[in-house]
Amino acid sequence: RNFKRQMECRIDIEGLNAPFLAIYESLIPAEEEKAKQKQLLTLLEKLVSKEWPKARLYLYGSCANSFDFSKSDIDVCLTIEEADIKKSEILLKLADILQSDNLQNVQALTRARVPIVKLKDPVTGISCDICINNVLAVVNTKLLRDYAQIDVRLRQLAFIVKHWAKSRGVNETYQGTLSSYAYVLMCIHFLQQRKPAILPCLQGMETTYSVTVEDVDCAFFDRVEKLRDFGSHNKESIAQLVWAFFNYWAYCHDYTDAVISVRTGNIISKRLKDWTRRIGNDRHLICIEDPFETSHDLGRVVDKHSIKVLREEFERAADILQYDPNPCVALFEPY
Ligand code: GTP
Ligand code: MG
Structure with missing residues (x-):
C-alpha cells in the first residue's frame, strides 16, 4: 500500500464544485417534507400522552441532525420513567395504541439490538422507528446538528x-460497513484537522450545555451562532475537501494505531484505549470513538472482510477524484 503517499490534487479539481453542490442541493429535503415530519410527530405525541401523560417524544438521527436526505424515514425516541415496566412491554403497548389509530405496518421489534416499534403513517407517507429512553442518541444528534x-x-x-457510501453499498452496518452516524463523525473530525481548522472541538471549549445520561457527562459549547466565522481563514472549496477526505482515508490514515476522536479534536492512540486487539466481536480495524460513550468504537462492526471492502472503496474514490475524466459519474456508480 502507498501508506502516507503524498499527492498533489489534480489541477482541474475546482471544476467539481458545481456538480458536488448540485448533488448536495438535490438531496436536501424540501420544507414541506420537514413540515410533514412535524405533523406526524404531533400526532404521535397526542397518542402517547393519552396513555403516558409524562412521556415525551424526541426526534433524533438524521431527521434531527440536519444530515438527512429527502424522503428519509424518521427516528423518534420516547422517554418514559416507568421503572417498573419492562421496555418490551412498553413497546407492545405502544404498538397497540398506534395500531388502533390506523397507522400502518405497525410492528414491535422487541428483540432487536435497539428495540423499536416501526410504523408507516398513511397520511404523510412517512415511515418511522420509535425507540425507548435512548437519550444518548438524542444528545449526540444535538452535537452533530450544532457542528x-x-x-x-x-x-x-x-x-x-x-x-x-449509499451508492457504493458501504453504509450497511449489518454487512460490516459503517453507519451514517460514523461517516458524519469522520467528516467532523476531518474538518477539525484541517490547517487552518474549519471546525472547532466543541467538547474542548467552555461548557454551555450539559446533561448526564446513563452516568455519562455530556458537556460541550453549544452557542454555535458565535462560531459562524470560525472556519473563514480556511478557503478550501468543497471539491478540494472531498478529494482530501478520500485521500486521507485511502492513503494517510494510520489504521494500525490511530483512533479518530471528535471529543478531543485529535487522533488518539489505540494503545491508550486498549483497542489493539480483538475483544469479543470488537476488532477495532478502523477506530472511530463515540463522542460521549468513549468506550464505544463505531468501527466495531467492521470485520476482516469488510475492512478490505471499505479501504478498497476509499482508494477507488481517491483514485477517481485524482484521475478519472468524469469523476462525478464514476464516484457514485451503483456497486
Ligand atoms: P440515515 O438514516 O442514513 O440518513 O442516517 P442516520 O443519521 O439516521 O443514521 P443512523 O441510522 O446511523 O443512526 C441514527 C441515530 O442513532 C444517529 O444519528 C445517532 O444519534 C444514533 N446512533 C447510531 N449508531 C449509534 C451508536 O453506535 N451509538 C450511539 N450512541 N448512537 C448511535
Ligand atoms: Mg435514520
Whole structure:
C-alpha cells in the first residue's frame, strides 16, 4: 500500500464544485417534507400522552441532525420513567395504541439490538422507528446538528460522503460497513484537522450545555451562532475537501494505531484505549470513538472482510477524484 503517499490534487479539481453542490442541493429535503415530519410527530405525541401523560417524544438521527436526505424515514425516541415496566412491554403497548389509530405496518421489534416499534403513517407517507429512553442518541444528534451550523462545508461534505457510501453499498452496518452516524463523525473530525481548522472541538471549549445520561457527562459549547466565522481563514472549496477526505482515508490514515476522536479534536492512540486487539466481536480495524460513550468504537462492526471492502472503496474514490475524466459519474456508480 502507498501508506502516507503524498499527492498533489489534480489541477482541474475546482471544476467539481458545481456538480458536488448540485448533488448536495438535490438531496436536501424540501420544507414541506420537514413540515410533514412535524405533523406526524404531533400526532404521535397526542397518542402517547393519552396513555403516558409524562412521556415525551424526541426526534433524533438524521431527521434531527440536519444530515438527512429527502424522503428519509424518521427516528423518534420516547422517554418514559416507568421503572417498573419492562421496555418490551412498553413497546407492545405502544404498538397497540398506534395500531388502533390506523397507522400502518405497525410492528414491535422487541428483540432487536435497539428495540423499536416501526410504523408507516398513511397520511404523510412517512415511515418511522420509535425507540425507548435512548437519550444518548438524542444528545449526540444535538452535537452533530450544532457542528453543522458552524460551517456549511460540513453538511456539504457529509452529504457527498453519505451519498457515495449509499451508492457504493458501504453504509450497511449489518454487512460490516459503517453507519451514517460514523461517516458524519469522520467528516467532523476531518474538518477539525484541517490547517487552518474549519471546525472547532466543541467538547474542548467552555461548557454551555450539559446533561448526564446513563452516568455519562455530556458537556460541550453549544452557542454555535458565535462560531459562524470560525472556519473563514480556511478557503478550501468543497471539491478540494472531498478529494482530501478520500485521500486521507485511502492513503494517510494510520489504521494500525490511530483512533479518530471528535471529543478531543485529535487522533488518539489505540494503545491508550486498549483497542489493539480483538475483544469479543470488537476488532477495532478502523477506530472511530463515540463522542460521549468513549468506550464505544463505531468501527466495531467492521470485520476482516469488510475492512478490505471499505479501504478498497476509499482508494477507488481517491483514485477517481485524482484521475478519472468524469469523476462525478464514476464516484457514485451503483456497486
Ligand atoms: P440515515 O438514516 O442514513 O440518513 O442516517 P442516520 O443519521 O439516521 O443514521 P443512523 O441510522 O446511523 O443512526 C441514527 C441515530 O442513532 C444517529 O444519528 C445517532 O444519534 C444514533 N446512533 C447510531 N449508531 C449509534 C451508536 O453506535 N451509538 C450511539 N450512541 N448512537 C448511535
Ligand atoms: Mg435514520
